[in-house]
Amino acid sequence: MYRTHTCGELRLSDTGKKVRLAGWVQRIRKFGKMTFVDLRDRYGITQLVFAEAINQRLDQHPLNREYVIQAEGRVVERSNKNPHLPTGDIELLVEQFEVLNEAKTPPFTIEEETDGGDDLRMKYRFLDLRRPPLQRNLWLRYQVARAVREYLDEQGFMDIETPFLIKSTPEGARDFVVPSRMNPHQFYALPQSPQTFKQLLMVSGFDRYYQIVRCFRDEDLRADRQPEFTQIDCEMSFVEQEDVLHIFEGMMRHVFRRVKGIDLPNPFPRMSWEEAMWNYGNDKPDLRFEMLLQNLKVRHKLYCEALHQTGFGVLDQAETVMAIVVPGAATYTRKQVDELTEWVKRPQIGMQGLLYVRCLADGSLKSSADKYFTPDRLAQLQQFCQAHPGDLILILAGKEDKTRKAAAELRLEMGNRLGLRSKEEFKPLWVIDFPLFEYSEEESLPGSVGRWVARHHPFTAPKPEHIAQMVENSPLILPGTDYQDHPYAKIKANAYDMVINGQEIGGGSIRIYQRDLQEKMFTALGLSAEEARQKFGFLLGAFEYGAPPHGGIAFGFDRLCAILGGSDTIRDFIAFPKNNAGRDVMLDAPSPLDEAQLKELHICLRKDQHEN
Amino acid sequence: MYRTHTCGELRLSDTGKKVRLAGWVQRIRKFGKMTFVDLRDRYGITQLVFAEAINQRLDQHPLNREYVIQAEGRVVERSNKNPHLPTGDIELLVEQFEVLNEAKTPPFTIEEETDGGDDLRMKYRFLDLRRPPLQRNLWLRYQVARAVREYLDEQGFMDIETPFLIKSTPEGARDFVVPSRMNPHQFYALPQSPQTFKQLLMVSGFDRYYQIVRCFRDEDLRADRQPEFTQIDCEMSFVEQEDVLHIFEGMMRHVFRRVKGIDLPNPFPRMSWEEAMWNYGNDKPDLRFEMLLQNLKVRHKLYCEALHQTGFGVLDQAETVMAIVVPGAATYTRKQVDELTEWVKRPQIGMQGLLYVRCLADGSLKSSADKYFTPDRLAQLQQFCQAHPGDLILILAGKEDKTRKAAAELRLEMGNRLGLRSKEEFKPLWVIDFPLFEYSEEESLPGSVGRWVARHHPFTAPKPEHIAQMVENSPLILPGTDYQDHPYAKIKANAYDMVINGQEIGGGSIRIYQRDLQEKMFTALGLSAEEARQKFGFLLGAFEYGAPPHGGIAFGFDRLCAILGGSDTIRDFIAFPKNNAGRDVMLDAPSPLDEAQLKELHICLRKDQHEN
Numbered sequence A, B: 001m002y003r004t005h006t007c008g009e010l011r012l013s014d015t016g017k018k019v020r021l022a023g024w025v026q027r028i029r030k031f032g033k034m035t036f037v038d039l040r041d042r043y044g045i046t047q048l049v050f051a052e053a054i055n056q057r058l059d060q061h062p063l064n065r066e067y068v069i070q071a072e073g074r075v076v077e078r079s080n081k082n083p084h085l086p087t088g089d090i091e092l093l094v095e096q097f098e099v100l101n102e103a104k105t106p107p108f109t110i111e112e113e114t115d116g117g118d119d120l121r122m123k124y125r126f127l128d129l130r131r132p133p134l135q136r137n138l139w140l141r142y143q144v145a146r147a148v149r150e151y152l153d154e155q156g157f158m159d160i161e162t163p164f165l166i167k168s169t170p171e172g173a174r175d176f177v178v179p180s181r182m183n184p185h186q187f188y189a190l191p192q193s194p195q196t197f198k199q200l201l202m203v204s205g206f207d208r209y210y211q212i213v214r215c216f217r218d219e220d221l222r223a224d225r226q227p228e229f230t231q232i233d234c235e236m237s238f239v240e241q242e243d244v245l246h247i248f249e250g251m252m253r254h255v256f257r258r259v260k261g262i263d264l265p266n267p268f269p270r271m272s273w274e275e276a277m278w279n280y281g282n283d284k285p286d287l288r289f290e291m292l293l294q295n296l297k298v299r300h301k302l303y304c305e306a307l308h309q310t311g312f313g314v315l316d317q318a319e320t321v322m323a324i325v326v327p328g329a330a331t332y333t334r335k336q337v338d339e340l341t342e343w344v345k346r347p348q349i350g351m352q353g354l355l356y357v358r359c360l361a362d363g364s365l366k367s368s369a370d371k372y373f374t375p376d377r378l379a380q381l382q383q384f385c386q387a388h389p390g391d392l393i394l395i396l397a398g399k400e401d402k403t404r405k406a407a408a409e410l411r412l413e414m415g416n417r418l419g420l421r422s423k424e425e426f427k428p429l430w431v432i433d434f435p436l437f438e439y440s441e442e443e444s445l446p447g448s449v450g451r452w453v454a455r456h457h458p459f460t461a462p463k464p465e466h467i468a469q470m471v472e473n474s475p476l477i478l479p480g481t482d483y484q485d486h487p488y489a490k491i492k493a494n495a496y497d498m499v500i501n502g503q504e505i506g507g508g509s510i511r512i513y514q515r516d517l518q519e520k521m522f523t524a525l526g527l528s529a530e531e532a533r534q535k536f537g538f539l540l541g542a543f544e545y546g547a548p549p550h551g552g553i554a555f556g557f558d559r560l561c562a563i564l565g566g567s568d569t570i571r572d573f574i575a576f577p578k579n580n581a582g583r584d585v586m587l588d589a590p591s592p593l594d595e596a597q598l599k600e601l602h603i604c605l606r607k608d609q610h611e612n
Helices: A052-060 A118-123 A132-154 A195-203 A241-260 A273-280 A313-317 A334-345 A375-385 A400-417 A464-471 A515-524 A529-542 A557-564 A595-600 B052-060 B118-123 B132-154 B195-203 B241-260 B273-280 B313-317 B334-345 B375-385 B400-417 B464-471 B515-524 B529-542 B557-564 B595-600
Strands: A018-031 A034-041 A044-051 A068-077 A090-101 A177-179 A187-189 A208-216 A228-237 A270-272 A294-298 A320-326 A355-359 A365-367 A392-398 A428-432 A437-440 A451-454 A495-500 A503-510 A550-556 A603-605 B018-031 B034-041 B044-051 B068-077 B090-101 B177-179 B187-189 B208-216 B228-237 B270-272 B294-298 B320-326 B355-359 B365-367 B392-398 B428-432 B437-440 B451-454 B495-500 B503-510 B550-556 B603-605
Touching: A018 A044, A018 A090, A034 A052, A034 A068, A044 A052, A044 A068, A052 A090, A132 A208, A132 A241, A132 A557, A132 B132, A177 B177, A195 A208, A195 A228, A195 A529, A195 A550, A228 A241, A228 A557, A241 A428, A241 A495, A241 A503, A241 A550, A241 A557, A270 A273, A273 A400, A273 A428, A294 A375, A294 A392, A320 A375, A320 A400, A334 A392, A334 A400, A355 A375, A365 A375, A375 A392, A392 A400, A464 A515, A495 A550, A503 A557, A515 A529, A550 A557, A595 A603, B018 B044, B018 B090, B034 B052, B034 B068, B044 B052, B044 B068, B052 B090, B132 B208, B132 B241, B132 B557, B195 B208, B195 B228, B195 B529, B195 B550, B228 B241, B228 B557, B241 B428, B241 B495, B241 B503, B241 B550, B241 B557, B270 B273, B273 B400, B273 B428, B294 B375, B320 B375, B320 B400, B334 B392, B334 B400, B355 B375, B365 B375, B375 B392, B392 B400, B464 B515, B495 B550, B503 B557, B515 B529, B550 B557, B595 B603
Parallel strands: A044 A090, A270 A428, B044 B090, B270 B428
Antiparallel strands: A018 A034, A018 A068, A034 A044, A068 A090, A177 A187, A208 A228, A228 A550, A294 A320, A320 A392, A355 A365, A355 A392, A428 A495, A437 A451, A495 A503, A503 A550, A603 B603, B018 B034, B018 B068, B034 B044, B068 B090, B177 B187, B208 B228, B228 B550, B294 B320, B320 B392, B355 B365, B355 B392, B428 B495, B437 B451, B495 B503, B503 B550
16 A cells, blocks of 8 residues: 555544555655655645654655655644745654655646746646646536536436437538548538537427537637637426526535535526627626626717717717727826827727826816817716716717727726726626527528528527518518618527626527427528538437427536636636647657548548638 | 426325426326326426316317426325325326427327337436436436545545546557647547556645546457546555555445345455456456355366266366256256357357266266266266256356356356345455456567466556566566466566456556556556656656555446346446447437538548458
C-alpha cells in the first residue's frame, strides 16, 4: 500500500499514529540539520520533517520540486502551527522515505499564480492542471455535473446516450465529418447537438430525457469558443413552455444551492425578447445593474422631443439615437470622456462618435454639442432620461442595429468601470417570446430579397396563435418591401433563453410535432421537399406515427461552470482544451495521416489547398 | 397542462378524483355503446372508458393504435379488476378528450413480442423503442450508470471529461479520423479509449478519475460489435493491483445489488491466466458450470498414459489432445454424437473430428475408436478424466492453439445443451497474471521472426520482478528458435480482467510510469525512438515531471448492461445502434458529402475505391 492517508487528512487527533503518505514535493526548506518538505496531493499539503539520520540520507538523495515521494513516520504536534492549513497543527516526523519518481524542473511554477505564459501552459497542460486554480475548476465542474444529475434523476429524467457518428445535415453551423472506410465515399458527421435524437426519444415515449453530452461545431473559432463543447441536453413530452421553465429554473436553483450555497430567486424574473432589446439592446441582459438604454429615436421615430430638428445632421439624419445615464459620472475628466469616445470608435463597436451631457451637481447641464442643444432641449433630454445631478448622459446615433448593439456594449463597459458587475452576484432571467425567424440578407430564395432563417432552429414551433400567420403567407420577401413589414417578422415562438449575468447559459423551445407544420417550416427556410426528405426524412416520418407535444432546453455546460467559477474563460474549466486555432498543442493534433490510412478511407488530399 | 397524472399512477385511493391523462392508444375494444381504450405511457397503462355522449363523439372521431390523445374525466373503481396491472383497480370515465396527434398504422406491432423483422425495426427504431423490452433495457442501462456513478462518487473518484478530437496513433485498432478544415491536410482522430488522457490526469494529480465515455474503433464489424461503444473508464494513483481489484469488485457488487438485488461474492474468486487457459481453454472462463478441460497431451507432452503410442495416427501425431467429460450424456444417440462431430468440424471451430467414450451405466466403456483403445487404455482415460458411469467423454486432437480453443467452445456448447448457463445466475471472476506480450507472426522486425505485441496495451507495466527480464533481453526472435522459448514469453504483467459468465466485462493493468521503461516497451514493440516521440511524446514528456505510480481499468458498459439484462445482444441496450455494416439505417448514415464541403476540408474522393 502506497499510503495510509492523503496529504489533506491528518489532524491533531492523529498525533502519535504511524502513517505513510505519498505525493509531490511542493517546497523544501533547510534549517541546519533539519529539512522541512511540503508534500502535496489533491487533498492538501502536509509538512514532512526530516531530522538526524534520515536528514543525512536526504542529503545523499536530494529531493527537488515535483518529485513524487513516499514517506513513513509518526504524526507529531507542530510547535509552530500554521492556521492557514487544515493539516497545520501537525507534521510528519519522517522515519523512512522513498523517491517514487524524479521530476525535471517544471517549465513554470506549480503555484496558485504561475509565471508560465499561455502557450507554455497549454503545451504542458498536465502540469498546469496541478495548479490549485485548475484543480478547483475541475472539481467545481464535477460538482456541477453531480448537482445536475441529482436534480434531473430526482425529477424522473432518464440519461439516454445518443450516437456520435450520425448524418451530416448542413444546416446551421458546419459539421465535423468522418470518412467511412466500410462505406466508400460516404461520411458520418459528429453531432452539433442531439436535437433530432432527443425528439425521436420523445416519439418513442421516453418522456423526460437528459444527457451531459459532447457536441461539435466546425466554426471559425472566436476567443473562448471550442470546436468540442459539452451540453446539458434535455427534452420533455406533454409539456408547455410553463412546465419547461418551471423544471429548469428549479435545476439552476438546485445547482447554485448545492455548488455555491447561493439561493437564486423563485421564480426567476422574465422578460420578453422585445423588452430586452428595447431596454438592454440585446437578448441577454445583465441584470446586476440598471442603466437602461434610453430610446430617444428609433428607426426615425422620435420618442424624445429634445431631438426634434436640432440642426445637428448627425442626430437629425440618424435612424436611431440612444442614450445611457451613467450615475455619478458627471465629473469624468475630458480625458476619460475622450477615452470612451475612442472606445465606441473601435472597429468591434464601430460608431462614429459619442455625445455627452454632464448633469452637474449644481443642476446645470453641459453638453458636447451645446451649439445644437439649447438649454430647453437639454432639460427635455435630462427629464426623458431621468438623469440626476451628478450623472453623465452618453448618446450614440446611427443605424438602428449597430447603434443598439453599441449602446448595449457601452452599458456593459460602464457597468465594468463602475464596478457594478460583481462575480459574486448572480442575476438569472428568462428571456421569452423570441421571434421565430431572423432575416438573413446573405442568402436568397428565387424571387426573394434575402431569406428567413430559424432564429433558434428549424424544429421550434411558432406560438399557436401565430401558426396561421406562418401557414397562410409566403416566405418570399418581395423586392422593394422592407423585411420588417413581412408577416413572418411578427411571428413569435415559444422559445426561451436562460440568462445569468448577461450570458446566455441555456436556450430551448417548444417543438413542432406535426409533419405538415414541420414541412411548412422547412419550406419557409428554403428547403425543397426533396432536400427536407433527404436530410430530415426520419424525423418527418417519425412525426407520422404518434409524436407527442414536446419541448426542451440545452445548457452550455462549460459556460455554466465558468460563470459559477467567476471566470470568463471556459478554457479554464475544460481539462484538455484546444487553442484558438482548434489545435491541441499538448498532443500536437490534428496531424497528417499516412498514405495507407488515406487510401483505406478512400480519400485523397486536395492539391488546391491554398485556394479556399 | 397536458396531464395531471401519468398512466401508471392512479390507484383505488384516487377514486372520485378529476384527472387528465395523456399518452398513446394501445388497444381499443368496443362493447355496444361503450368503448374501452388502453392508454399507454412509459409509466404504465390506464383503462379509459368512453360511454354515452362521449362515446358518440368517439364514433365521429375514431381513434386508432398509437394515436396520441389527452383525456379528462373521473377515476372510478372497476367492476372487472385486472390484477396484472398496477392501475387495474380503476378506470377513467372520460368526459372530454382530444386527439393530440394521429398515427399511421405502425409497420409492426408495438407489443412485448413484435412481428417486425430486424431491418424494419432498425429503420423504425423510434417505434421499436416504444416496445416494453426496449423501454426496460434503456431503463436498466440508466440504472446501471446511476449505480456506477453513485459508487465511484462515494469512493472519491472525479468524473473528468477528456477530448474527442485527438491525435491519430495507429496502434491497436484503426482510428476513425476527422479532417481539419482549419489545419489543411491534417486530421483529428476519435479516441479508441481515453487511455493516455487518464494517465496524464494521474500525472496532474487527480488521483481517482472516472468517466462513462464513448469510444470509437473502425474495425471490421463482427456480430454484436459497434463502431461506437461506451466504456466505464477509471484510473487511480498510488495503487497496486490489489487496491484496484478491491475497489472495482466493490463497484460490481454495488451495481448488482442496486440494479438486480443480487449479492455477488466478496471477494471475487481469482484465477491466473495460465490456470484459465489450462482448465477452460480461454481467458474468460464461464464458472456457472464445471466440465473442466482434460489436458491429455499438450504440445507433445503426454499427461495421460492412455494415449501412449495408441497406433492411431490422429492421436499419436497430434500436438495436443484434450477431453471434456459431459455428465450424464453417455446415452446420447448416435445422431446426437454425429451432430456434435459436425459442430466441431464447422469452419468456425475447424477440427477434423471428434472422438468419444461412453461411460455406460453398467460401468463398461465404449469408444468410437475401440480399435486403438484397449479396455486398459479406456480405464486409464476414464480415471484420468474422473468420468463417472453415465458420462460421455469427448476428445479433440490437433494443433495446440486450435484444439484448446475448440475444446473451450465445445465446453460452452455442452453447457448450453445441458442448460447449465442460466441467465439468472452470475459468476464473477478475476483473471490475473496475464502475459505482458503476445506473439504475432504477421508482422516482423528486421532480423526477427514475427514480433511481440502488447497483450493489453503498450502502457501496461511488467510485474516488478520481471522488469529485468525485459530490460536485459532483446525483443528479436531469432530464426530457428521457438518464440515460446524467448525470455519475453515468460514476462507477466499486473494486468487483470473481470469476467462474468464467460464474458470479459472489464480489463486493466498497473501502468508504466517511468520514461525509460516506457521507451524500452516501445522498443520491444518495434517502435523506433522517432516514432515513439512522434506518437507518444507528450506522454513520455509527462513521465519526466513527476508521474505517480498508477493503474486502472475500463469496463464495456454496453456489454455489462446486456449481461445484467440477460441478453447476448448489446444492440438491444443502445438507443440508436448501427447495423453490422456500421450503418444507421434510420438516419441513412453515413452518406455522401457535397463537393463544396469536401473542398472546404481540403480532401477529395479517391478514384481507385475498388482497389483495396
